[in-house]
Amino acid sequence: MTTPHTDTRPAAPAAGRALLQVLAMEWTKLSSVRTTWWCLGLGLLAMAVFALLMGYSAADRIAEDPDAASGFSYAQLTSQGVFYLVQFIVLTLAALAATNEYANRGITTTLLAVPRRGRVLAARTIVTAGFAFAAGTATAALGIGVLWLVIGAHIPLDADYAVRTVLGAGACMALFAVLFVGIGTALRGTAGTIAVGFLLLLGLPLVLQLSQVQWLNDLAACLPGLAGIEFYASGDVGFYTAPHDGAVNLWVVLGWAVAAQLVGYAELRARDA
């Protein structure tokens, strides 16, 4: 009963090559949808407008009172732009990347091409994180650049500090992508993922801080949004976040990302597609 079609059965590709195939597939899917590019464009535009606004208002203050210049920080303003604007665009992108195939049932087609579910999740996470890294660095660099164009004549830019902010924002956005691809894979709904993401990044920490209870206030620093900005602003956030500085904040974000991926992977494996 065998036919030429079933007779010639080539050996399976090596794991590395197989992952490259799935990476290529996921990148083709992400990059062939306009939403991806709209999100990136929106992030860049929002950051540029934010930086212009902040730059001119700072320039006004400095013109009135030259002492105000000492309170100005490129890193702080850019980081706030990332915190208030860019991270929500990364959230939307990651939520869509993880969940849109559950809405349009494209997940069946994907799993037929690549039945190893862990491989699908890994590739999707890497591609989205790579894109988020690019988006994070690009928007942060644009923010600093626009600020410098507006105010550079008054206040010099510390290049090292700027690079640290740009790379920090990129790394943090990449980890947020990992986090929200994990949550999205577990929840399978775009709206739910974005809602949970919004609470983790902004809603919950704000409420905890509103409580006026010190330990709750400190607990807010363990949520990914505040830990993230603490990291990429290098401690110069401009509002109260956490009692601790430095790399520990990146570990907090990483911890959230790993936990979300584990839950997402467990769900993807156990539940029918």
Place this chain on the structure above:
Amino acid sequence: MLTARELTKRYGETTAVDTLTFDIHPGRVTGFLGPNGAGKSTTMRLLLGLDRPTSGKALVNGRPYADLPWPAREVGALLDAAAVHPGRSARAHLLALARGGGIPQRRVPEVLDTVGLTEVARRRVGGFSLGMRQRLGIAGALLGDPGIVVLDEPVNGLDLDGVRWVRGLVRKLADEGRTVFVSSHLMSEVQLVADQLVVVGGGRLVADAPLPELIAAWSRTRVVVRTPDPDPLTACLQRRSGPERPVTVEPGADGELLVYGADPEEVGDTAHAAGARVHTLYREEASLERAYLDLTEAEVRYPAASGKSGTAQGGAGQREGR
């Protein structure tokens, strides 16, 4: 070759697929027939590793789908034509699948040409008609030049031209020696393309046999007699019954007699001999469609013996016979 062994899928209290056992062989078109909700799609999803069986086995060429080294080159499937991101172009959709499945990219324009979508390859799928999406789904199934093709309701939404095209394609794929497994809820559609039929109702196997055998088994022609003297006629008819030609008489719903195994002339002569008055006498051809509905509604299992004989016949000879 697709194999189901005691395949069962339960969702809580509901049993969608109930201990299904069958083999789908290469070189012929196997129709997968059953009313809506009979478990056809679930069975296909189990075979393709999308859903996990509650118990039993679903195998592709002897192993679970997820263990296939190059699944997209061994199996091509169309399960849900709408399952494409509406914002993606037809070409990008196929390109992504080709990359994921390790299939050369030159196959993309080839399959687009096969299904007649070359003109609209760069248009976004969101603007496609159901028929165009169906064609795109078939293109995706053919992408890896697979030895096994699984199509779930492939003619849904197609116009007459499209339906005939699918019939021709399915025939061609089977003639090339591939395993072709096509589901439908329409008896009339399956009848035109299938060599073998697997029929399910309520998640259970109703029949697994070559099409001609099923037609013979289901199209039970009968003679309807209306008589005020049913007893002598029944007795006389039963006396004519022999081992070669069994004659059976059943009472109908409105007091008429339903005679199987005898033609109207014989029944008339017998009535005359028995002295029974005859008010009505005619032949009734049971339609295949009706028989199929009766069968699936009642979930009667078709005797497995005839299914076995069909399996032994093989595909090629049967096709020549058509």
